[in-house]
Amino acid sequence: MSGGRVAIMDRRSHRRSYSDLRHLIQRSLEGCSGFGSRIELDGKLDRMAEGLWHENYWFRVRARPDAYILRLLDESEDWQQGPEPRDRLIREAETLQVLEKCDFGHPTPNFICFVRYDESEPIGMIETGLPGYxxxxxxxxxxxxxxxxVAANVHRLTAQEFPHLPSSSRTxxxxxxxxxxxEDLYVEFPLAREVRxxxxxxxxxDDHSCVLHGDLLPQNLLCDWPTAGVEDPPVGVVDWEMARIGDPAYDLAIVSRGNRKVCGVKDGLKILVEEYLESGGQPVSLTEVRVHELILILRWLEEAWHEYQKPVTRGHGPDFYEDKLQSLFRRAAG
Known part of the structure; x- marks a missing residue:
């Protein structure tokens, strides 16, 4: 290492050594309020499941009861480049700090500090880990x-307390x-124009816009079954980087994704909306959720269409998403 810089290998690779990661964590925490000038990690770093935008590592600090998570921006692919992922990281840190002061009703991670290679922009952050599965x-x-x-409780948060989030009315x-x-998408796929x-x-x-989590998939909900009865376990909520203010139907569409079965349940969207309303959610209709499902599939269709114009392709082709769009549109337009 030279000049005090952490000698982590190519930022765009997955070849970061555990030794360098430990040094990065120690240096970050030593400059953090509430931590001493000498940080000792207790045990090894455990690599966790990754999302689209982060590499995640679980660790403990000696003489401290909490577990912690290091979340590093993953810049290994071209589509992960640019300022947007870092902007979301910074907003998520602010969101976690607001949530810590809110009467939310669900455990959320506490933001500890940003992580930097040197004095440059953040390349990750450290947050507390939550119990549960x-x-x-x-x-x-x-x-x-x-x-x-959880969705109903998120949507009851006071939007004015989150002025840093992207905001729009439902319309x-x-x-x-x-x-x-x-526009070329609608020329290439007439069905897309009809759906639009x-x-x-x-x-x-333009009413009932609210705070959205933006990614309420089951993997972002942690149930702490050991500390409560199975009937009503505490549910922690993680991964707030996509949070925004907007249409509550969007949060439900992210879960249902146009699938006939949602979380393995037949007619899952209908049940999801019913359960959401019974939990005191915003007034949302099945059709309003279908709107966002269709937009999701239109986006996947456009991405696949561009992908399959490249010499080497991956993932489903545009035909797959066109068929999915047709099936969902039939159900939505009825």
């Missing part, structure tokens, strides 16, 4: 019930997403 893979109605309950939320699609026109006729009214 991810709901990923738990496919039954109880999972839908827990997701719905703007839908219209702005439609405006992002290229249908969505434009379903745009919700």
């Amino acid at each position: 991810s709901l990923y893979g738990h496919e039954d109605r109880s999972t839908l019930r827990l997701v719905s309950r 703007e939320h839908v219209k702005s997403q439609l405006a992002e699609f290229e 026109d249908w969505i434009a006729a379903q745009v919700p009214a």
